[in-house]
Structures are given as C-alpha cells and as structure tokens.
Amino acid sequence: MFSLLYLLVVFQACSVIEEVDEIKAPDWQPALALPLATAEVQLSEVIDQLETQGSLYEDAEGFLGLHFDGGAYRVTAENMIRFADITGPMPDTSISIPLPYDGLEKMRLKSGTLAYSFSSAYLGDMELVLRIDNAFKDGVSFRKVIPFTSPASLSGSLDLSGYELQFIKPTLEVAYEAILLIDGSRQRLYDLVLEFKGLQYDYLQGEFEPYEFELPADTFELNIFEQLPQANIAFEQLSLDFHIRNAFGLPIGIFADQLNVLTHRQGSMQLQAPALEAGITLNYPSLEAVGTTAQTHISLNEQNTNLSGILAASPYQVQYGLRAASYPDGPAGPGFITDTSSFEVSMSADLPLYARFSGFSLQDTVTIDPAQLDMVESASVKLSAENGLPIDVQAQLYLLDEEGRLSDSLFSPQAQILLGAEVDAQGAVVAAKEQSVLLELNAEKFAALKASRAVAFEFRFASTGAGSQAVKINKYYQLKAKLGVLINQ
Incomplete structure (x- = not known):
C-alpha cells in the first residue's frame, strides 16, 4: 500500500529508457518520443521503510x-508460603510442634536456626541432646549434643541449613535428653525453651492451600x-x-x-x-x-x-x-x-498484512524545465505498467507556477490509471494486469504545462475492487512501470 510513495521517489531519480521502441502502442505514431523513467517496485522494500515498532516477517509463501x-x-x-518464627517451651521430653500449613510432605531448608535456652540446678558434667526426628541430612536425622557443667544457665543456636523435613503430619517432632554423665541418668529441664528462627526453604513438596x-x-x-x-x-x-x-x-x-x-x-x-x-x-x-x-x-x-x-x-x-x-x-x-x-x-x-483499504493519498512535487517545449505545439503522455500489486491506483498531476500556486490539473476528472492485479478469494494475487494510459493534452492543457515550473503528483489507491476486497501483501508482488512523453508533429 505504500509502494506509490516509493514509486514517486524512483521517478525522480529515474533511469532513462535507452530504446524508445520500448514504448509501443498500435495507434501511437510519434515524430519524437522522449522516454522519462522506469520503475520496478517490490512491496517488501516499501514496507521496510514504514516506521513501526513491529518487525516485518514473512511466511513460507512470502506473505508479509x-x-x-x-x-x-x-x-x-515470595509471599506464597512463609514461615514465621516458632517459639515454645518444652513441657515434656518430646513434643510435636504444629506448622501452619496442612498437606506438606517435604521441606528442604536453605537457612534457619534452632535456638535454645535453659538453666540447670544439677551438680556435675552433663549433656543436652536435642533431636528433630523428622529432619534429615544425608540420610541421618538431626541430633546435636551440647556439653555443659551444671549448675548453669545456657543459650545458643544450631544451624538447620541443608536439612530436609519430612512430614507424615505437618509438625516438627522435637525431643531432648538431659544426661548427668556421672551416672548416665536422664533429668528434666523444666525451663528449656526452643525457637525455630528464620526458616527459609529452597524446596517444598505437598498439596498446598x-x-x-x-x-x-x-x-x-x-x-x-x-x-x-x-x-x-x-x-x-x-x-x-x-x-x-x-x-x-x-x-x-x-x-x-x-x-x-x-x-x-x-x-x-x-x-x-x-x-x-x-x-x-x-x-x-x-x-x-x-x-x-x-x-x-x-x-x-x-x-x-x-x-x-x-x-x-x-x-x-x-x-x-x-x-x-x-x-x-x-x-x-x-x-x-x-x-x-x-x-x-x-x-x-x-x-x-491482509486487509481492505481505501482513501490513501500520497503526494510529491517535481520541478520541471518547460523551455525544451518552446518550439513544440502539442504533446501526449503515456504510462505503461505491469501491475502485480493487489492495489488500484488513481492519479492526478497538478501544474504549479513559479510561486508554487496551482494553475491547472492534467486529468479531468481524476482518472484511474492502474488497476490492481487479479486476486483469489483468499486475497492472493493470481495474475498481474498489463495496461497503458495515453493522455492527449489539448491546447489549454499544453499551454498550462509550458507555463509551469513544477508538477505535483497525487496518487490515491485502494485494495482491489475499489477497496471492497481484502488482499494479502507478498514480498514477491511487484509493479513495473514506464513513463514517456510523445511530442506530436
């Protein structure tokens, strides 16, 4: 759809037709033909110049x-499952500390500590053995021995990193033994307090809430x-x-x-x-x-x-x-x-790029030197094209004076000069259209052309069928056009 803008640029920087015979028509017998330009446009080249945040792609058949x-x-x-610190006394030598989540099967800790504090009035060397019976590392359950000499008041913390908690029910199974070493007797620590702090997991398994x-x-x-x-x-x-x-x-x-x-x-x-x-x-x-x-x-x-x-x-x-x-x-x-x-x-x-469209208008202005027409009394313009684009094009050429003011137009009214290629029901081109337009300039139009200093091109275009049919844009579709001027005898 943007190919006409590209076409105008090509026309300005045109390549001259070396063989005048390339412009042919059965009823056109000029004394002198002045070839002006040729153009060959592929839509992919034009769309690449479109400013868009999107990137152009093509499918296997070249459709864009x-x-x-x-x-x-x-x-x-981060906030799905979080474990607050858990603090509690040990009223017995073994307790089950509930966790706030049902359905847990495993929890592997990447960090966390078990803090403890207690006092003992017994006399002699002792050991405090702390166990978490459902916490394992390398297949061995958590068991730490804390030696001390009683009477004493002690506190400390034990690292839980790397331990995997395994649950039959969502509880921490904690136990302790206070052993008086002189006779191996088990004693009670009535003010033992445990606190699980900063429990952070790197793996949880189970059925969660x-x-x-x-x-x-x-x-x-x-x-x-x-x-x-x-x-x-x-x-x-x-x-x-x-x-x-x-x-x-x-x-x-x-x-x-x-x-x-x-x-x-x-x-x-x-x-x-x-x-x-x-x-x-x-x-x-x-x-x-x-x-x-x-x-x-x-x-x-x-x-x-x-x-x-x-x-x-x-x-x-x-x-x-x-x-x-x-x-x-x-x-x-x-x-x-x-x-x-x-x-x-x-x-x-x-x-x-599969759409119905109409109402597009592109304009460009080209300066001209009418001095070469001073001795010419009449002329015609011919445009020949092979349109492989699914686009109908209408064109108008406006003549501008030295001040850039509109003096006349060449087509009356604006004329369709290039019909879009034939497309199928899916909007794909099935056959290009070959066509040509010959514009005879009457005396008034030719006089206006000779007095002009610039020509403004205006192109209006639509998808095939005057914008009524959706068409697909393919990288291989192209328009070939030749423009020439006929100076009549």
Whole structure:
C-alpha cells in the first residue's frame, strides 16, 4: 500500500529508457518520443521503510506481516508460603510442634536456626541432646549434643541449613535428653525453651492451600494505525498472544479480569475472550522435572474473540489485567514449590498484512524545465505498467507556477490509471494486469504545462475492487512501470 510513495521517489531519480521502441502502442505514431523513467517496485522494500515498532516477517509463501513484542512481568513464590518464627517451651521430653500449613510432605531448608535456652540446678558434667526426628541430612536425622557443667544457665543456636523435613503430619517432632554423665541418668529441664528462627526453604513438596497471586495491569501498543490516520483500513486477522513460562510444580489458573482495546474509531471497546475469562490452567513441571519450566501459549484471534469487529475500528492499544490462582479445579495431588519458582507473562501480536483499504493519498512535487517545449505545439503522455500489486491506483498531476500556486490539473476528472492485479478469494494475487494510459493534452492543457515550473503528483489507491476486497501483501508482488512523453508533429 505504500509502494506509490516509493514509486514517486524512483521517478525522480529515474533511469532513462535507452530504446524508445520500448514504448509501443498500435495507434501511437510519434515524430519524437522522449522516454522519462522506469520503475520496478517490490512491496517488501516499501514496507521496510514504514516506521513501526513491529518487525516485518514473512511466511513460507512470502506473505508479509508485522510482529509486535510487549513487555513482560514475573511473579514469584515470595509471599506464597512463609514461615514465621516458632517459639515454645518444652513441657515434656518430646513434643510435636504444629506448622501452619496442612498437606506438606517435604521441606528442604536453605537457612534457619534452632535456638535454645535453659538453666540447670544439677551438680556435675552433663549433656543436652536435642533431636528433630523428622529432619534429615544425608540420610541421618538431626541430633546435636551440647556439653555443659551444671549448675548453669545456657543459650545458643544450631544451624538447620541443608536439612530436609519430612512430614507424615505437618509438625516438627522435637525431643531432648538431659544426661548427668556421672551416672548416665536422664533429668528434666523444666525451663528449656526452643525457637525455630528464620526458616527459609529452597524446596517444598505437598498439596498446598489455594493461593491467589497479585498480577499487575499492563498495556500493549499497536502503533501501525497511527501512521495511517486518513485512510479507511480494515485488517482481516490479528493474533494477540500471551506467553507464560511456569516453574511452579502445581496447577495455576490464569483468568482475564480486564480486556479493553482502545481504537481510533470507536474509543474503548471490550475484548470478549470467553475461554480466558473462564480461566485456562497453565502447564506445569512434574515432580520429576524440578528446576525446569513449562510453557503455555494463549492465542486470542478472530475465531475465539470479537476481534473482527475491533479490527474494523482501528485498534492501537490493548489494556489487560489478569488474575492467577492455584488449584483452579480443586485438589490435584502433590506438587512442588522452590525458592526460585515463578511464572513470567509476556504478550506479543502478529498482524498479517491482509486487509481492505481505501482513501490513501500520497503526494510529491517535481520541478520541471518547460523551455525544451518552446518550439513544440502539442504533446501526449503515456504510462505503461505491469501491475502485480493487489492495489488500484488513481492519479492526478497538478501544474504549479513559479510561486508554487496551482494553475491547472492534467486529468479531468481524476482518472484511474492502474488497476490492481487479479486476486483469489483468499486475497492472493493470481495474475498481474498489463495496461497503458495515453493522455492527449489539448491546447489549454499544453499551454498550462509550458507555463509551469513544477508538477505535483497525487496518487490515491485502494485494495482491489475499489477497496471492497481484502488482499494479502507478498514480498514477491511487484509493479513495473514506464513513463514517456510523445511530442506530436
């Protein structure tokens, strides 16, 4: 659609036709033919010059489209499960300390300490043996021996890093022995206090409680339409794609809370995506694939949304707000969370260059030297073309005086000079059109041309069928044109 602008540039920096015989017509018998220019345009060269945030791509058959990438955000497990410090006395030599989460099977600690404090009135050397019977490292349960001489008051802490807690029920199974070494007798420490502090995990396994993640609202820009404000254009296809990389080893559902599209013609429009509004469960890694990510791609297009109507309104921004919740379909068996678990949401769009359009207008001005026509009484202009573009073109040439003021136009009225190539029902070109236009200049028009100092070209163009048929743009489609002037005898 932008090829005519490129064509004008080529005409200004034209290559001269060396053989006048290349311009032929059965009824055109000039005394002198002045070839002016040739042009050969491929649409891919023109679209490459279009200022857009999108990148041009082509499919296997050479059909072109624009790809847009948006930003991304990442949601972590930071607030999903957190363990507060747990403090409690030891009223007995063994107790079960409950944890605030049901369904836990394993918890591997990357940091944390077991702090203790006590006093003893016994006399002699003693040992305090502290055990956590369901905490293991290298296959050995947690057991620490603290020697001291009683009577004494002691406090300290023991490192829990690297221990794996294994649960039949969500409790810490803690026990102690206070041994008087002189006779091996077991004693009671009535003021023993234990505190589990700073428990940080790097791996959790089990069936966790449902959790709702906080996701930020975001926007996605489609700036292609902003460069075409004067045109009537309706793209046929658009794919808005969410890409989600999930490292949580449990089911997470993603839901659309807000899907609005800002358009040039209808303002804000709601994007209706029933499947995403109802929720889509993300793929997730299994227990055997800890440390990997699973990918989910959600595509919104004209088949599963109301994008067809929105495309006709020229969208330029998508505003979206998503919601995510674990276990959207209820309990699903054991899963896992690591300290690096996260899911990342990004968005992209693919816009095939497949559209109906009309109302495009491109202009350019070229200075001329009419002195070479002083001795000429009449002339004609001929344009020959092989149009392999699915674009109908109308042209007008305006004559400007020394002050740049409009003095006349060559075509009356504006005439269609190049019909678009023949296309099939899918908008692909099936045959180029060969055609030529011969413009006879009457005395008034020729006098105006001789008095002019510049010519302003105006081109108006539309997709095949005066903009009624959607067409596809292919990198191999091209327009070949030759322009010549006939000086009549």
